[in-house]
Amino acid sequence: MFGYRVPAPDEAMLISGGRSKGDAPFRVVTGHGAYITPLFRKVRFLTLAMCEAEVEETCVTQQGISLNVRAVIAFKVGNDTESIISAGQRFLSDQDQMSVLTGRIFAGHLRSIIGSMTVEQIIKERQKLATEVLDGSKEEMVKIGLTVDALQIQSIDDGSLGYIRAMSAPHNAAIQQQAQIAQARANQAAAEAEQESQRNQAQYARQTAIVQAQYKAEVDKAQAEAAQAGPLAQAQAQREVLAMQTELAQRAAELRQQELVSEVVKPAEADAERVRILAVAEAEKMKIQAEAAASHNRVALDRLLIDQLPEIVRQAAQGLSGANLTVLNGADGLSEIATGLVGQGLAIYDSLRDSLGQHEPTEEATDRGELNPRPAPGEDL
Known part of the structure; x- marks a missing residue:
């Protein structure tokens, strides 16, 4: 548009020739344009760069x-x-x-x-x-x-x-001294590294020589052993055969010893153990019977004898049955024989009771756990 001016982004447009706000001698425009009246306004630009x-x-x-x-x-x-x-x-x-x-x-x-x-x-x-x-x-x-x-x-x-x-001289001297020290240390480290390298080389040479000597000695030994391999191998084989035969003999002896133990010792030990067990059982049985007999009272003993009385009479009758007896008085004679048998049974009963009574414990002894023999007939109490 004719008369319209726009400043650059880094410029300020100064417009003079007209009235401006305040006491400013000219108008300042930045960032946008303005209309300029020709002949009445004058425009100049000031850099803001x-x-x-x-x-x-x-x-x-x-x-x-x-x-x-x-x-x-x-x-x-x-x-x-x-x-x-x-x-x-x-x-x-x-x-x-x-x-x-x-x-x-x-x-x-x-x-x-x-x-x-x-x-x-x-x-x-x-x-x-x-x-x-x-x-x-x-x-x-x-x-x-x-x-x-x-x-x-x-x-x-x-x-x-x-x-x-001159101000920097002490610092430069210190820096140079440090540089010299560092260089000296570096030289020393290089010399030590060189010495270490030489020592390693010498050590390597020594080790190589030792290895070569050991290798040569082993080769010589192997050759000597190869030369003696035939006789040595035969002797070694004989020694191994003898060793195997000795081992087989020892194993056979051990096996025979085991067989003897199995065939003789073990059965003998088994028989001895069986006898010992039977003896112990018999002794235990007798002990139990003795304790049982001692523990029974007089009534139980009499009961036992009474129960056996018929058997006693029967055995006596059997003994008479084989005898050659003549009965003269008939039924009375048989009655007398039966009465005699019963009397004999009672006599046997009394005899057995008296015999067993001598070993019967008294009531007081039974209470104390002691066994006292019963006094025989005719003895004082």
């Missing part, structure tokens, strides 16, 4: 030592309207003067700051020097509408005085 200024200045330190300092400053016009107006009023017609003026401002502050410091401080605290120079020049830069983004001190030297070199 980054600019660079270099400073090479000879400064005297607190110690009176001259130092050549080189620094680089990165700056630009401020983005606010007040900064653009201040920079436009000073640099719009010759914008290259911004770099020149900025360099002079920083050179002055650089001389002032370095004059209050020693060489050692400047060398060791270079960042502190840059910060103090920035802080000292910030106010002046704001007045002319400029802002500083960075200050970089590139180099500091004393020309041909050699002061800085």
Whole structure:
């Protein structure tokens, strides 16, 4: 459109010739366009891009030592309207003067700051020097509408005085000493490694010689053994046959001993054990019968005899049955014979009772667990 102007992204458009807001001498437009009335308005553009200024200045330190300092400053016009107006009023017609003026401002502050410091401080605290120079020049830069983004001190030297070199001499000496020590250690390590390598080679040579000697000795021994293999093998075979025959004889003897034990000793031991067991059983039986007999009272003994009385009479009758007897008085005679048999049975019964009664325990002895013989007939109690 005719009369419509638009500034670049890194430019500020300054419009003069008309009224502006406030006390501003001209109108500032950034980031968008504006309509310009021909003949009544005038338009100029101020750069907002980054600019660079270099400073090479000879400064005297607190110690009176001259130092050549080189620094680089990165700056630009401020983005606010007040900064653009201040920079436009000073640099719009010759914008290259911004770099020149900025360099002079920083050179002055650089001389002032370095004059209050020693060489050692400047060398060791270079960042502190840059910060103090920035802080000292910030106010002046704001007045002319400029802002500083960075200050970089590139180099500091004393020309041909050699002061800085003398400062570094102790450090260089220490570094060189450490380097020499490190080199000496490296040389020593290399020499030790070489010596170790030589020792290893000598050891390897010795071991090789030993191995070769052992190998030769083994070869000679093998050859000698091979030469004697026939007789030695035969003798060894005979020894092995004798050893096997001796072992077989020992095994046969052991087997025969086992057979004898199985055929003679074991059966004898079995018979002896059987006899011993029977004897023990018989003794136990007699003991039990004795204890049983001792434990029975008189009534049980009489009962036993009474129960056996018929058998006694019967046996007596059988004895008479084989005898040649003549009965003269008939039935009376038979009655007398029967009566006699019964009487004999009773007599036998009394005799057995008296005989067994001599070994019957008394009641008191039974209570105490003792066995006392019964007194025989006619003895005093």
